[in-house]
Amino acid sequence: MNFFALSLATLSSAQTDCNKVRSYLYPDAAVCTDEMKCSGEYACVVSDSCAAYGCVTASGCPAETNYAVFTQQGSKENGSGHETYGLNGYFCDPLGHGLTCAFDGEGNFYVDAIVDNRRPWVDGPDDDDEKRKMTLISKTKHDQHVPETAFKQFSNSTCVGEVIANGNKVRFNKNVNDPNCKDEFDFSHIISDINGLTYIVDFYIGFDDYWFINEFGDERILRGGVSNQFQCRLKASDHGWVDPNPQSNRNYNYVEYEGQIPFIFTAYNDPQFSDEYDGSVIELDDEFENNGLYIEAKHEASDGLQSHIMHLRECTSHNYRKISENNDGSPIYEDNPSGTFAFINDGCIDNEIFTYSQKSSRTEWTSNVKTYVKDQFNLKVNAASGANGAMIKYSCEMVLCPLDVFGKSVVGSPCHLSDKCPNRYDNLFSTRAGRSSPAKNSNFLIKTIHQEGAFFINGDGAGSGVDSGNGAQSGNDAFAFGLAIASLLFFAL
Known part of the structure; x- marks a missing residue:
């Protein structure tokens, strides 16, 4: 039976469920009953078979795949509560259909993100599309939301995506220098035990809650919005040590x-x-x-x-x-x-x-x-x-x-x-x-x-x-x- 046998140089409490990754990449494949998990920043390598999986570093992802942060978008009806879909570990993405993080021919960093839980409200209020437009915002802006209130951060962004797939999905192919989006990315870095210097770019894509003020002056949520968290992680030595932040301003x-x-x-x-x-x-x-x-x-x-x-x-x-x-x-x-x-x-x-x-x-x-x-x-x-x-x-x-x-x-x-x-x-x-x-x-x-x-x-x-x-x-x-x-x-x- 084929397999990947991997030792973890450092163990972390964080784990990636490779069964979830496999179901995400191969939704029609059979359900695997055995546990498949990778610890820390090791990425899941999976196929449509339950016989094998692997855990690799950023540089260890197979050819034609990209080291990526795993974000599993939800698809259930969200009723009156705001849904947030966060980060769920790391995987070697063979398709790039969720998120691609790369540099263009001129050396500028860009992201190509697709979301598939837009769910427009058919027969809703006339101003629904405007209040609930899908946009890209920084993690900083997203985290400014006050709990127990309606989420209103997305409508303040001018970073708007392109509706694709007959209106079922929205694509954001955005350069970090785009004047409508340049303030909607958070840049940071870490020194990783397995990947060395790693650049991180954080942002969210989603739409606001539909809210109104009732006759008593109270804020009410008629239908909840959606937040999809995205994160780019780039091993610096795999990308020519180029900082994705255009404002990094090196001294020399x-x-x-x-x-x-x-x-x-x-x-x-x-x-x-x-x-x-x-x-x-x-x-x-x-x-x-x-x-x-x-x-x-x-x-x-x-x-x-x-x-x-x-x-x-x-x-x-x-x-x-x-x-x-x-x-x-x-x-x-x-x-x-x-x-x-x-x-x-x-x-x-x-x-x-x-x-x-x-x-x-x-x-x-x-x-x-x-x-x-x-x-x-x-x-x-x-x-x-x-x-x-x-x-x-x-x-x-x-x-x-x-x-x-x-x-x-x-x-x-x-x-x-x-x-x-x-x-x-x-x-x-x-x-x-x-x-x-x-x-x-x-x-x-x-x-x-x-x-x-x-x-x-x-x-x-x-x-x-x-x-x-x-x-x-x-x-x-x-x-x-x-x-x-x-x-x-x-x-x-």
Whole structure:
């Protein structure tokens, strides 16, 4: 039986019900009786079959699908109460029929949202259409509604959609610079444990309650309206780090250097960075669990970029479990990672991530020598009893940056130091100049580099007791990494 077996690097109380996602995407498919859920920001991957489902990160959504926030619109008659349909998790949307969030050819962010619960009131009051027109409003505006009163926020918006499907649906294909809509989007961002820097755009689409003042001067709701909540979530590194907010106003202008830069990205077995890892399978004994591998990124630029520092913008690790062996004994790993974790964001490792570490200042691992043109980190793993082995891939997005930029920069900029370690680069500044900031709108030449590496391990039970063919193992035989979670969640039905 086919399946996706996925481990969650971080567990959250929030869950996505993949059965609801499946019913939404495939309304004519059979009802699945087994529970299908994904935790945190992992997205449901489903088909019209009950045999399998998966939970993936934003970058892990299959080709021809988009990582999207799941909003299941209601369709029941709403009587005299206002209906609100909120966010219900995340899924890989193969159709884009609910919401598409993207950038156009000119680099402007736009949304394409369709709502199907317009439900015009046939034979209603003459002014019904005007009072209850369907519009798009910001979450901020929506949340200004006073409870226990009629909802009146939508009629104040000029962001109106296009009626389609013979009047049954309304489509909003809107650029965030549209003068009728530009004030109707809320922009924010988070640093996600699995997706790194993530841009968020919030808005609602719906129509107001139909209300009137009765003969006693009281406000009465004759028929309730509808609010459909929408949210765009964009993993920054999957979208060229472009902020969807047109008013983001970065302090500096960055120009990408087009030439080639000599570059070294290497794993070592020792903290002196002298014993290079040769790519062989590592036995996961106590010594390796305590030490792990030491990773170094180093540039050898000359001329205009020679004085630039190496800045680790985002690094992610991906765990691929060993599921079988070839006839010659070589390992076979699962196709999809069983866990993903963005452990470096904007130059910093979160202090709570004990299995990944870096120096608190920019110095060599075993000395006080400053690391201008290189940076280093330590990557550890651990295993539950009986682990069968794994391949750990790690990837890093790095930027060669002028040091002065870090005096004042904003989240999302190519050269920005996270507030998780705001003083980590201080030792690189000269004591005379200090942390000075260039003039706003200064132009800086940078170089972006993406590199990947991998290492392979055998655990206590490596080579013995390979699974029965579909890759499924018990939770006690699972390989764990990242936050030392020693069990896997399997979604094989």
